[in-house]
Amino acid sequence: MRHLFVMRHAKAKKGDGDVNDHQRPLRKRGRRQAAAMARVLQQWQALEGQILVSDAARTRETLDEIAGQLQETSLVERARFDEALYHFDGQALLAWLKALPNEADRVLVIGHNPALLELVHWLCGEVPQALPIGSLLHVTLPDTPWSALEQHSAELAARLNPDEASHALFKRKAPVKPSLRKVGLAKRIRGLLEYQYRMVRALEPGVTAGVDPEFLHQYRVNLRRSRAIGESVLATTKVPGLKKRLKRLKRRARATSELRDLDVFLESLTETPPPLSPRSLQALERWLQARHQEQHEALCQQLSTPDYDEDMQDWHGFIISKGFHKALQKLSSKRIEAVLAERIAGHDRDLASLSIDSTDEAFHELRKSVKRIRYLAELEPQRQKRFLEGLKHRQRLLGDLQDLCTRQAWIDVFSTNSRNAPRRKQECDAWREALEEQKRALREQVISLAPLGT
Structure with missing residues (x-):
């Protein structure tokens, strides 16, 4: 099996009279996007094979930021900068791909849209409708010569964008917390619960990606706060149907507990190195990472089930219902x-x-x-x-x-x-x-x- 990783360059400055398209550098946000994808590329083993990059300034700088984040200057030295990748036509990119040497089993291409998305669409058939700036796609292909590639013979194995890899980037597009200081008690509670619901749903892709532990932390916080507000309401007034829904929220929050504990423990090993020999510390980190992977896979499986989506939609329907609003009026x-x-x-x-x-x-x-x-x-x-x-x-x-x-x-x-x-x-x-x-x-x-x- 062959592996093709397709990455669109990070966000660049707009061209003007003094700077043509080929010379456009990355913006500050683009540098943060590229840095956020470094760990993803490393985890997906996308940097272990050939690294092929358009010779445009924005693609070069994307690789520079990735290498800087990983402190691996050899990435830039290993990369091949090819003017043929400075192209916006998918068919031209396909012709280039078919000319790759057969010994190239793992290839990372950092290039431009719409060529990249058109190429993946030809290879896989069903693909995302868009390839956002800085995004990465992983395509698996049959173990045949590159020149023999056939249309729709590949599969899209994974996709990720910078806003799902970095919570700091996600916050820019996260749901905005409503201003509730001057509203009544019932409206404030409903506003908070609806905002927390929207946050939970928005955080789910980042939790599934598992790159930045802050996604899990915030997902857990919003779930638990929703439950806590609900329990506080229940302690002060009768609300038909609330108790059983809080039990479901509790079950969903509990599914994150062990994984969050592992995140905190692993982070503590970096902040305060334990009194262990290097060999024991290495063994501990491997052991914790294995437990972490098991727990993360279990959580991802839960998030992908119809039952989970039904529970969350039922919760949202309940908190915006007239019955809940009427019960809150009694507070x-x-x-x-x-x-x-x-x-x-x-x-x-x-x-x-x-x-x-x-x-x-x-x-x-x-x-x-x-x-x-x-x-x-x-x-x-x-x-x-x-x-x-x-x-x-x-x-x-x-x-x-x-x-x-x-x-x-x-x-x-x-x-x-x-x-x-x-x-x-x-x-x-x-x-x-x-x-x-x-x-x-x-x-x-x-x-x-x-x-x-x-």
Whole structure:
């Protein structure tokens, strides 16, 4: 099987009287787009074969940004810059492709539209209607000579654009959060829930791509916030049909938990290198990446099922329904204050019962109670502004403690899988003890917190 990777150059400046089309350089956004696709090209193994680039300035600079991001200058040295690729006609590009040497099994072409899209359409038949700036297509072809290629004999294996590879780029086109400061309580809740629904759906392609972990984080945040708002509403008034829908949201959010924990753990290895030998650290990273891939594939499979789409559409239909709007009209500040007071009192009792030797689960339950209090208070953010500011430090302490507990759990599993490496197990035990000391310090800070009801 042969592999053809087709990439359109990143966003370039417009031509003018002094700069012709061939000389147009990349814009600042174009450089960010090319940099965002570097990791994708590496993951797809698109850089391992021949790299063929149009000799235009914007395609050259696209490769320069990719090489710079990966710190591999050899990419530019290996690349072949061909004026024949500075073409906008698909048939001319096809003739060029058929002239490739047969030993070229893996080829990356960085060129121009509409030629690239026309070429892929000839090869595959069904392809995306557009090839956005900086986008990449992966085409698999039969193991026949390039000169013998037949129309529609290839398959489109994957596609990705920069806005799906980089959350920073995605934000430019993300749904805009509505201004809800001066609206009533019912309208604010519906506005927030609808905005979060739109964010969840917009983030799904980036989550599936799995290149930038921030997509998963924001996807998870918006799912959990939707559920939390719904639970806060349910705690203050009766809403027929809401409870069963919140259970579905909870199930969808839970499917992201382990993958998000792995993202945080892998990121921590870079920020704070653990006390492991290079060999053990390498083994740990490989092991975590394997778990990460398993979890990501499972999540992608879930996102592609009809059940998932039905659940999300049902949720959206519910939050914009007249029945939900009518139920929200019954909400009152007085009732929210009463439920908030109950939750604060419960939190303070739990806090007072904690000791330095309490279980991790007890601290975790306290963390969940703080989150429930925060989400309830956020139903009226202006009224509860000072109170919400005071919650931040408490929630951060408990969140840091939970992260350490999760990290220890992964270390334990890794250590158990290292039975034939006693030295590695000793290193893991020492690391776990070091984390235990950090946890103890955080526990002391949590126990010393003042009650929320004071």
